[in-house]
Amino acid sequence: MNRDTESLLLLLLGGAALRICADDTFLRYVKGWTRPYLLLAGAVLVVLALLSLWREHTTPRPGRSRRLRDGPPRPATGPAPGPACEAAAEVDPALALPESGGAERSESHADHGGPRVAWLLLLPVFAIFLVAPPALGSYAAARGSNTIAQPAESEFAPLPAGDPVTTTLSDYATRAIWDQGRSLAGRRVRLVGFVTPRPGGGLYVSRIVITCCAADARPVKIAVTGDTPSLAADTWIEVVGTYGGTDSSAGKSAQVPVINADSVRSVRSPSEPYES
C-alpha cells in the first residue's frame, strides 16, 4: 500500500465519521454525547489526509524522481489533490518494473508502506456509506435477558404528574422490580418502544439501553397484556396502560414487568432509538 492509498483511506474514514454526524445516523451506533469527539476525530483524519496528499504531491523529497502522469480517477468523496499527480506513490514491490527506478524508490518506502490489513479500513467505510445498518431492534432484544440493575436509592420518588404519565421503559422496569411496583400503582403510564414478539404469543414493548455504543446494549422488555393488535416486529408503538405485576416464568433473574394495555397504537420511531 502506498502513501496515496493510505491518505485516501484516512480521507474516506474521516469522511464516514463526519457523514454519520451530519444527521442523526450516528445515534444508531453510539450515544449522543460522543458527537463532538466523533466530529473532531473525523476532522483530524480528513485534514491529515488532505495535508498528506498535498505535501507529497508538491514537495519533492530527496532521492525520488518526479514524473507527470495522467491524473488517475479519484473517488468522488475526495477532492483531487494538486495538479501534478506525480508518481511519488511508490510502486507495489511485487508489481514493480525495474526500469522505472522502482527498486530504488520502493526500497526507500518499503519499510513504512501500510500493512495489508489496513485495507480492512474500507469495511466500516462501506458499511456506513452503502449499508448504513439500522439501530438494534427486536432481534437483539429477544436475545438478551431482562436484567435491571438495582438503583441507588431504595426510596422511589412518586411518578411525575400527568395522565397518562410518560416514563422510560428502564424507569418502569426498575420501579416494577425494585419497588415491587408500589410507585406505579394506580397510575396510567405511557411507554414508547418497539415490538418484540413474545414467545408463546403476544408482544413485548421493548427498548435497547446503551451507555457508549451498541456493543454494550442491554434490552428492556415489558410484556403487554390486554387487547393487543398483532403488529410486526420492530414496529414502534405507544402503549398506554396500568401496572400489571411481573412475570417470572422465565426465571427469577429475568423477571419481566407487565403492563395492562388500555390502548396500543403505532407511532413514528424516535430520533434517538436507545435509552441510557
Add this chain to the structure above:
Amino acid sequence: MTAPQTSPPQAPAQAPTPVRSAQRRALTSTDVLTAVLVLVLLARPLLSRVADGAAVRTWATVFVAICVQALPFLVLGVLLSAAIAVFVPAAFFARALPRSPAAAVPVAGIAGAVLPGCECSSVPVARGLMARGVAPPAALAFLLSAPAINPVVLVATSVAFPGRPEVVLARFLASLGTAVVVGWVWARFGRSEWFADRRGPDLSGVGRWEAFRISMRHDFVHAGGFLVVGGITAAMLNVVVPRSILDAVGSSEWLSVLALGALAVVLAICSEADAFVAASLTQFSLTARLAFMVVGPTVDVKLVALQSGTFGRRFVVRFAPLTFVVAIAGSLLAGGWLL
C-alpha cells in the same frame, strides 16, 4: 512489508499484463483502491440484499458501532503517540522513570491514571513510549493500567454502582495490581525478540511538524486495520454467543468469575462502558462482576488484534494469556478482601 528483490530485466511472472510496457507506470495500490471503490459501488444493490437478515443486520450495527466508538480514542492515541515521538525529548523518560525496571513498573502503572482514554488509545501510546526508550515492562504496565484506572472510568464505575464505593476501590486496586504484576513478570521473563521488529517511518531530514504528520498517519494506518479485525470478531461473538449460557454458570462462584472474565474478552466493551454492563449482570456475585471489569480493559478480542498488529503475534500469544490469568487472580483477591 519486505524490501523488494532486485528483479531481473524481464517483468516478474506475477505482474499483470498492463504493466508490460516499460513506458507505462506500474499498477499502484491507489489504482487497486479506485478499482475496489468502483466495483463496490456497482455491486451496491447486491450488498444491501446480503445485509437483509436480522442476524447480519445486528452484526453490522454492532460492528459499525465498535468502529465508530473506537475512532476518537484511536485518533487521540495516535496523536499522543506521534507527539511523544516528535516533541518529547528522549532524555525526558530516562529522567522521569527510575532506572531499574522493577521500580519503573509501578511508577508507569500509576502514571496510567492520567490518560483519560480507553484501551484503543493506550496501545499506540505504549508503542510510542517504547520507541522513546521506555523499558518494555514499564510501557506494558502503562498499557494495562491506563484504560482501567483513569478518572473517567472510575467515575463511570461509581455511577454504575451507586452507594458501593468499595467496588470502585476494588476495581482500582485489582487493575493497578494486574498491571504492575504483569509488568514485573515481563521484566523477569520477557524477551525483546518477542516484539515484532516494526520500525517507525523514516523521519530523517524532515521538520518537526512534517515528522508529526508522517508518524500520525503511519500509526493510524497500522493500528486501524487491526482495530477493524477486532471489531469484526467482537461483533460476531456478540451476536453468536447466546447469553443464556451465562445463566447456567451463575450458581458456581469460581465458574462465574471465569465465565464473566471470558465474557469480557468476547464482548470487547469499551472500558468506559463496561461498568454499566457489569452492573446489569445482576445474577452474578460482585466478585465475578469485578472480574468482568478488570479483564475487559486489559484483554479482549479487539485489544488482542490491536496488540498483535502493534507488537507482533509472538508477543501477544504470551502477553494476553498472562494478563488474563493475573487479572482473574487479582479480581479474586480484591473481591475476596473488599466485596
